[in-house]
Amino acid sequence: MKISKRHIISLLIISIIALGAISVASAYTGTGFTHNVPSSKYYDLSASDILNKYSDTDCKVEETGVCTEVVDGDTIYLDNGKKVRFVGVNTPERGVEGYIASKNFVRKLCLNKEVGLDIDNAKHNDKYGRTLAVVIVDGKSVNEMLLKEGLAEVMYIPPSEFYPYNWADSSTHIPNSLNTITHTNSDSSSSDSGSYIGNSNSGKFHESTCKWGQKTAEHNRVYFDS
Template sequence: MKNSLKKTISFIIIIAIIIISIGFLANFNNSLDFFDNNGSNSDSSYLLDVNNNSIKYEVKGFCDRVVDGDTLDVSGIGRIRLVGVDTPERGESGYKEATDFVKSKCLGKSVYLDIDDKENKDKYGRVLAVVYVDGVNINLELLKLKYAKILYIPPSEFQPGFGIYS
């Protein structure tokens, strides 16, 4: 009797673990459904028309945290690294200004992401993207306001002189 009760409890625990794992994986896959099987962006992109200006983007999300001037968190997508720009790190001159600028533009707002088609994640697993808010290219604004410098790491669809830099 005792043995069969242990087996039944073990069986129930195993089934519960399997169900929870499947639920987690399904949720994780849904948050990354803009990637295809080989890790590159899918061909589905959208155009956002702002003041007669068309902006290409792959995914829209909500910025719920700004980590620093070139990194933010977007609900349902994850950590985003603004591609092609480099802002000062904590403790460096200009850190607060760059971070405050990105907070003022992105935090608590809808963001549109043009994800790098050639290299969509960096070595830390952050999604590489140009970020648009209210039709404004945040990556380019950081450069224009001198809160950031150009950072080109190949391969990238965003090369100096084109795309986000123009």
């Protein structure tokens, strides 16, 4: 059988369609985190409306820059060329339910505005070269807001200066694999206030000299002797 040019073209088209279908089926979904916050929820709210709901963060601004692009709900570009990954949180990937709402939330707060960074001193960059940081707008932590708005899940990857469980509340999604994480120091000893520091916000507890216990805000601390 003689194969014509038309047959070759047809086979090429079929191959391209098939490869496209495979790519869609195997699209990267990250941890698989999704949420059902409607993308329209924040349309009628100004950035000030959102920021006024939250208290100032304890994080300190170490660098500043203007946000020139929002890649998704947890990654932005600054005018100095730096690509920033919001530390401690994870939002839905492109094509996954919730992606647009999380991205639009960050766009409203950050795009074309000066933002502050509190860079993770324990691990400055991730494996993709992105700067790991808490993003701060008008003294408020966008990382914390994403968690409390239900737009992100906790993603704690040690080593890290930050413990995102402290930013979470009862509605925050915490992956099952992270629910039982505790951090202790086997060489630690008791303190005068108690051997263990509990966090009334996250429900976690630590030995009194554990660095994560010491990072717990005073108003969230509960001390235990055993």
